[in-house]
Amino acid sequence: MATYHLEVVSIDGLEYEGEVEKVLLRTIDGDVEILARHTNYCTGIGMGTAHVTFADGTERKAACIGGMLSVMEGEVRILPTNWLWSDEIDVERARSAKARAEEALKDARLTKEARVRAEAKLYRALVRIGSAD
């Protein structure tokens, strides 16, 4: 299959650069898969598991949260706020984060802002648990 050049750069640094066959990830508008020769495209990234299929056909999963996806003249860039390859995910930590967020959400007196924060934490933890091997 045709391949294209992909760059994944998160705030923590360059996560991946090289030829890939396809990328499947969750955007704000639902799951999107980018193949080679895609038209110029730009969207925001939601929260979900990204599947990257490399030129040799192997696939790697990652927890991909926030940021933007852009395709410009065949050059694909993923700029996530947070990107963790599945083998880098600390499942124990994600589980305890999930438990803590759930505990916080039980409190009825939570301010709106704190609730939003706790919910975001819960979603992040869930995505990480779901993306781990």
Place this chain on the structure above:
Amino acid sequence: MAANMKAVKLRIKSVQSTMQITKAMQLVAASKLRKAKEKADNSKPYLGTLLDTLHDIADGNHDFQSPYTKAGKNDKWLYVVIAGDRGLAGGYNSNLFKFMESETKGRDIEVFPIGKKSVEYFKHRNVPIFTEEFAEVAKVTISECFSVAKLLCEAYKEGKFGHIFLCYTDFVSMMSQVPKASPILPLSDLAVGDGAAKKNKSLILYEPDSETVFNTVVPEYLAGVLYTSINISVASELAARRTAMEAATDNAEEMIETLSLYYNRARQASITQEITEIVAGAEEP
């Protein structure tokens, strides 16, 4: 002579204790710098790619539905100025402020200071300040960057400002740090291509639509730019401090050397004088 010698000795002691402090500060800055530089190095590709992508979008954009893409009518400029929390960092803070002064000449500006020195400086100059909530640069975390980004977006959408700029110190190398100002909003300020290049660009597909995309992407972009610029500024500050403290330590060493030379000379002179006096006393009948 004896009184003079005592003064010199005291002076040597005081310079020595100053040197101890500058040496300690140099070592602390150097060890902190290693970590900060790593963080800044990791941030740089993100900032670069992010800006490249947005330049491309700004160049190729034909869509002006979103308030973030078109230039505002308001002729007020907001500058986000990232400086240090503490002094004794050579020209780090003053270079940035001097640069700001020349950059903002003749413009109607308001400032969003980050870093205690930045707050102090603009308060002193009576420049209108947007908020002082994020005064300590050392305490700004990624989630705080998101709150700052949200504040900026809201202010921009309300039309309080026509342009938002970010002013920070770029980490060029260990020896050189350069103050820089870059436009962050509206996205049309980011466009670098000329008209001809613009026409050749094909349309960009936004899904679900450009407004929704920009509304979600812009706050994240701002937070990312802020966070990475803060990382780079912190590394610059530490590098500037290390260089300044190194110079101060060297100067102190030199001073001690000259002073000890002077002290020894004075000591020798006084001994000679004493001997002469004793000899003269013994020779008298």
